[in-house]
Amino acid sequence: xxxxxxxxxxxxxxxxxxxxxxxxxxxxxxxxxxxxxxxxxxxxxxxxxxxxxxxxxxxxxxxxxxxxxxxxxxxxxxxxxxxxxxxxxxxxxxxxxxxxxxxxxxxxxxxxxxxxxxxxxxxxxxxxxxxxxxxxxxxxxxxxxxxxxxxxxxxxxxxxxxxxxxxxxxxxxxxxxxxxxxxxxxxxxxxxxxxxxxxxxxxxxxxxxxxxxxxxxx
Numbered sequence: 474x475x476x477x478x479x480x481x482x483x484x485x486x487x488x489x490x491x492x493x494x495x496x497x498x499x500x501x502x503x504x505x506x507x508x509x510x511x512x513x514x515x516x517x518x519x520x521x522x523x524x525x526x527x528x529x530x531x532x533x534x535x536x537x538x539x540x541x542x543x544x545x546x547x548x549x550x551x552x553x554x555x556x557x558x559x560x561x562x563x564x565x566x567x568x569x570x571x572x573x574x575x576x577x578x579x580x581x582x583x584x585x586x587x588x589x590x591x592x593x594x595x596x597x598x599x600x601x602x603x604x605x606x607x608x609x610x611x612x613x614x615x616x617x618x619x620x621x622x623x624x625x626x627x628x629x630x631x632x633x634x635x636x637x638x639x640x641x642x643x644x645x646x647x648x649x650x651x652x653x654x655x656x657x658x659x660x661x662x663x664x665x666x667x668x669x670x671x672x673x674x675x676x677x678x679x680x681x682x683x684x685x686x687x688x689x690x691x
Contacts, residue, residue, distance in 0.1 A: 477501045477566055478531055479541040480524070480554055482516045486541035489568065489585065490517055493539070496571050503531060505538070524557070533562035540565065540583055544603060544621035547655050548637045552619045555583060555601045565601065581618070599636075611648075623660070 477493065479486050482504050490501050504516050508523040515521065522530055538558045542551050558565055565583035569575060573590040580592075583601035590608045592598070598610075599618040609627040610616070617636040622628075626640045629648035634640065638652050641660035646652065651667040658664060659675035668674060 474499060475535060475537045475564070475566075478503050478505055478522075478527065478536050478538050480505050480538050480558065481541035482506045482511065482513075482521050483542070485543045487517055489539060489541040490519075492568060492570065492587070497568065499566075501539075502536070504541075528561050533564070537564045537566040539568060539585075540601060544639055547639060547657070548601075548603075548619040548621055551601055551603070552637065555619070587624075593630075605642075617654075 477499050479490055479501055486504060493499060493501050501519065503520045503522050505522045505524045505527050508525055511521050511523060513521065540551055540554055542554055555565060567582055567584045569584070569586040570588045572588045573586050573592070575592045576594045577592055577596040579596065580598045581600035584598060584604065586604045588606040590604055590606065592610045593612040595613045596610055596616070598616045601619050602616055603621045605622065605624040607625045608622050611628055611630040611632070613630050614628050614632045616634050619636055620634055620638045620640070622640045623642040625643045628646045631649040632646050634652045635654045637654055638656045638658070640646070640658045641662060643660060644658050644662045644664070646664045650664055652658065652664070653668055653670040653672070655670055656668045656672045657674070659673070662674050662676045664674055
């Protein structure tokens with residue numbers, strides 16, 4: 474089994490290392506980042522290596538890279554890093570939390586799936602997606618590449634999420650809806666119809682009821 478290098482030196486990279494340390498039998502040996510983003514040469518007790526020179530110290534035949542980068546720029550940063558690592562010959566590692574229930578084998582590489590996520594049968598998931606905690610992905614859904622699905626989001630059956638989308642916390646997507654590329658679904662939104670590329674979907678904001686007191690209701 475190859476050892477891991479985490480790409481990134483941010484709080485999210487720190488979080489991913491914690492998951493590997495506590496819920497995986499692989500070993501993280503280093504972090505890496507583009508040279509311009511390296512401030513300290515040690516992060517979380519491990520060396521931080523310039524990505525431009527990573528293969529000299531950690532050859533791709535012996536190490537895999539786990540992308541510990543969040544959803545910046547609608548996941549385009551993760552996409553760029555993914556292809557840069559592939560160009561250097563690295564396998565892109567995945568991490569799936571042991572508490573998640575995964576009922577499909579059709580999952581690509583470089584995916585991160587956190588606690589208590591349910592992925593039902595006949596689901597297809599592409600590459601380098603970030604799926605947070607307690608997400609529900611129902612049967613026959615298709616998830617493309619470089620998407621982020623935030624905690625407690627719920628996708629009904631036959632949903633398609635294409636590429637570079639962000640699905641916010643506790644949002645719900647109705648069955649058979651298509652979410653096209655680079656769409657942003659806000660937290661707690663309900664999506665009941667197809668969404669065009671680059672769309673932004675948000676729920677109505679909560680309001681304070683003027684002239685009312687909590688004791689009027691309960």
